[in-house]
Structure formats: structure tokens, C-alpha cells
Amino acid sequence: MTPFTPSAVSRRQWLKSSSLVAGGAIATGSLTPALAQALESNGPHLENGLTTPAGFAAHERMVEAVRRADGPIRLASNENPYGMAPSARKAIEDGWKQHSWYGAPGLPNLKKIYAQSVGVPEDHIMIVAGSSELLSIVNLAYGVKGEILTAWPTYEGLPRYAETLGIKVHKVPLAADLTHDLDTMDKRLTQAIDLVFVCNPNNPTANVTENRTLRSFVSSASRRSMVLVDEAYHDFVTDPSYTSCIDMVKAGENVIVSRTGSKIHGLAALRTAFVIARPDIIARLQPLSTSAPGVFGALGAAASLQDTAYQAMCKQRNVEGREIMKTAIAKLGRKMTDSQTNFVFFHTGMPVDLVQKAMLAKGFMIGRAFPPYTDWVRISIGTPDEMRAVAAALPEVIGGAPKSMGSSGA
Ligand code: PLP
Numbered sequence: 396m397t398p399f400t401p402s403a404v405s406r407r408q409w410l411k412s413s414s415l416v417a418g419g420a421i422a423t424g425s426l427t428p429a430l431a432q433a434l435e436s437n438g439p440h441l442e443n444g445l446t447t448p449a450g451f452a453a454h455e456r457m458v459e460a461v462r463r464a465d466g467p468i469r470l471a472s473n474e475n476p477y478g479m480a481p482s483a484r485k486a487i488e489d490g491w492k493q494h495s496w497y498g499a500p501g502l503p504n505l506k507k508i509y510a511q512s513v514g515v516p517e518d519h520i521m522i523v524a525g526s527s528e529l530l531s532i533v534n535l536a537y538g539v540k541g542e543i544l545t546a547w548p549t550y551e552g553l554p555r556y557a558e559t560l561g562i563k564v565h566k567v568p569l570a571a572d573l574t575h576d577l578d579t580m581d582k583r584l585t586q587a588i589d590l591v592f593v594c595n596p597n598n599p600t601a602n603v604t605e606n607r608t609l610r611s612f613v614s615s616a617s618r619r620s621m622v623l624v625d626e627a628y629h630d631f632v633t634d635p636s637y638t639s640c641i642d643m644v645k646a647g648e649n650v651i652v653s654r655t656g657s658k659i660h661g662l663a664a665l666r667t668a669f670v671i672a673r674p675d676i677i678a679r680l681q682p683l684s685t686s687a688p689g690v691f692g693a694l695g696a697a698a699s700l701q702d703t704a705y706q707a708m709c710k711q712r713n714v715e716g717r718e719i720m721k722t723a724i725a726k727l728g729r730k731m732t733d734s735q736t737n738f739v740f741f742h743t744g745m746p747v748d749l750v751q752k753a754m755l756a757k758g759f760m761i762g763r764a765f766p767p768y769t770d771w772v773r774i775s776i777g778t779p780d781e782m783r784a785v786a787a788a789l790p791e792v793i794g795g796a797p798k799s800m801g802s803s804g805a
Pocket residue numbers: 472473524525526527528550552594597598625627628654655656657663667668
């Protein structure tokens with residue numbers, strides 16, 4: 396097996412891929428006709444047309460070459476392998492002269508664009524410096540005087556920060572299918588609980604909890620407590636039965652929804668995220684915020700939100716990469732969750748650190764352990780070609796029958 400080792404990318408290679416765009420010589424891959432048409436009619440955002448199918452394919456090749464050169468391939472933090480949209484990059488480059496400024500004149504515009512995109516009035520939106528900041532703020536606003544209820548494992552930002560503040564966190568183990576155990580969560584939602592945290596789709600498990608049951612739990616819980624629904628991976632979901640909880644915000648319930656610029660928009664380094672909640676809740680959260688995205692976060696996110704063609708392209712490629720992984724894991728006979736995100740979570744039967752080391756030797760950086768699922772592994776979705784290389788490497792690393800189902804037993 397040839398390791399997926401980093402290879403140097405030269406400026407000449409980069410230019411070659413760009414010039415192929417102009418010549419229209421790049422294969423457009425397996426785009427559906429409808430998406431291809433939507434992308435073409437949306438028009439190029441840059442002179443070289445990177446958001447046309449041909450342009451995106453060239454962008455993909457350039458990205459793959461750069462990621463290899465930087466190697467090992469980053470598949471550990473659920474980042475967007477394609478990075479920010481070219482239109483976002485252009486907005487940032489155009490705003491370059493503001494780089495020494497405090498504050499961001501673009502924030503009101505970003506708020507307006509975001510409010511329109513999710514269909515709420517602007518007073519229902521708060522922009523934060525990454526959703527991690529929101530998780531801290533919500534702890535301060537709703538957690539400090541009471542206790543917190545969450546499924547476990549889940550995204551650790553909020554519970555970890557709460558415990559640092561000395562807040563008691565009730566962690567309800569996931570159900571056997573690794574979705575939220577909502578019956579038990581409901582029973583544990585006593586008067587002592589002031590804040591319920593729900594991450595849907597969940598990280599690290601990648602799956603969504605059955606929609607009707609989840610919505611009924613959120614709605615009922617919100618009559619007894621504040622509920623924060625983290626929808627960081629909303630944009631990658633393809634399960635038609637899934638819906639966002641933003642409509643509950645619109646209905647005036649005690650629900651806060653968080654979304655991020657770090658995933659489909661590829662802006663993790665720019666620390667930009669969005670909070671959707673009732674105006675009185677926003678008014679309680681806003682004074683606790685100690686920072687906000689700077690000039691570049693505001694400009695980049697505003698451009699990216701309007702670049703629906705680029706988002707559609709990233710989503711489609713993510714689905715392709717995800718399917719490659721699902722097929723490979725099924726072939727190996729391993730249990731996995733139904734990923735609705737930009738990562739997969741599956742049983743290997745081996746301690747995660749051994750899998751990590753073996754994959755690193757083959758050129759891939761993959762996710763860490765998420766106790767108690769220490770013999771399951773999380774791998775982020777890169778480009779389809781990268782996932783084909785991962786799929787080819789996996790049998791050598793975890794091949795054969797799983798050694799045990801581990802302590803998780805799920
Ligand atoms: N919420 C979830 C569920 C995540 O998985 C992550 C990052 O991986 C975050 C929030 C953090 O997002 P941000 O980059 O906006 O802080």
C-alpha cells in the first residue's frame with residue numbers, strides 16, 4: 396500500500412490548475428444536472444470562475460495539492476477542506492486596508508444578511524466571535540445559578556466551561572443507537588436545571604436525533620428551562636426528516652439556536668458565529684460578550700452567506716466524501732452512525748490512539764478519543780479523493796474482525 400504522503404506543490408502546479416479553468420479542461424465530476432445548472436447560472440464570483448463546476452474542480456485540485464504539501468491531511472477537527480469561498484477571500488482582500496482597525500464596520504451588514512437568510516428580524520440575531528464564545532456566555536447568563544443538563548458525549552465546549560465555573564452538569568449517556576436519550580433527559584430535567592444543552596446533529600456522533608421526538612423534547616424542556624440548541628452542522632444534513640429549531644425561536648419559546656461560520660463557510664480562523672434567539676434573550680446575552688469578530692470575520696462571513704453556489708458545492712462534495720466513507724466502513728463490517736455532518740463516527744474495535752498513530756503513518760490526522768467510546772473513531776470528511784485514499788488505507792489499519800465491542804457496547 397502506498398502511503399498518502401505529502402508531496403510538494405509548486406507554484407507552477409497551482410498556475411497550471413488555474414489555467415485549466417480558463418481552458419475549461421477540468422472534469423466537472425459527478426454534479427447533478429440541476430446543481431450544475433444552478434452553479435453556472437449563478438455566475439462566477441471571481442474572474443477565473445471558481446464557483447462554476449469546472450472552476451470548483453480546479454479549486455479542489457489546488458486545495459488537495461496544498462493540503463498534501465502541508466501534510467498530514469487534516470481530518471481531525473471537522474474543518475472545511477475547501478476553505479473559505481473565493482468570494483469571501485476577495486471581500487477580505489478588498490478590505491485589507493482596515494486590518495489595523497478595532498471593531499468591524501461590516502457587523503451591522505452581516506447581522507442584516509444573516510437575519511434575512513434565516514427569516515428572523517435583526518433584533519433576534521447576535522454575532523459572536525465563534526460559537527465557543529456563545530457557549531461561555533450562555534453558561535454565565537443561564538447556568539451559574541443552577542445546574543445544566545446535557546447528553547453525553549456531546550460537543551464539550553459548554554459542559555467543560557460550566558464545570559470550570561463550578562456549575563453541576565448532569566450528563567445523560569446516549570441511547571444504544573448513539574442518539575439523545577430524551578426520555579431519561581426528560582426525567583432528569585428537575586427544577587434544579589436552568590439550562591439544557593442539545594447538539595443536533597451531535598458531535599462526536601455525527602447523527603441527528605429523531606426529529607419529532609427531539610422537537611417535542613426541546614419544546615417541553617423550554618417551558619421548564621432555557622434550551623440551547625447547537626446547530627453547527629446544520630448545513631450538511633441531508634436527512635429530509637430533520638428540521639432546525641429556529642422556528643421555535645420565532646414562536647417565542649425559551650430556545651437559543653447557535654450556528655457557526657466555521658464549518659460550511661470554512662471560516663474557522665476568523666471566529667464568526669451566529670446566535671438566534673428572542674430579543675429579550677439576546678439583550679441578556681449581549682452584555683456578557685467580551686469580543687466580536689473583527690473586520691475580516693464580518694466581511695468574509697457576509698460574502699460567504701451570499702455565495703450559495705459555493706455552499707452548495709461544498710455540501711455536495713461533502714456528501715460524496717461521506718458516502719465513500721460509509722461504503723468503506725460497511726465493507727469492513729463495522730458499526731457506524733448515520734452521519735449527517737462533515738465527519739463519520741464508527742467502531743473499530745481498537746483503542747483510538749492506535750488507530751490515530753497508524754493513520755498518521757499513512758498521512759492522515761484523525762480525531763481523538765471520546766470516552767466512553769474509546770474504540771470508536773471520528774474522521775472528518777476531506778475531498779472525495781482524500782476519502783478514497785482513507786478508505787484504501789483503513790483495511791490495513793483496522794482490517795479483520797473487530798477485536799471487541801469495547802466498554803461502550805453500542
Ligand atoms: N459546536 C459544535 C457542535 C462543534 O463541533 C464546534 C466545533 O467543532 C463548535 C460548536 C465550535 O464552533 P466555533 O468555531 O464557532 O467556535
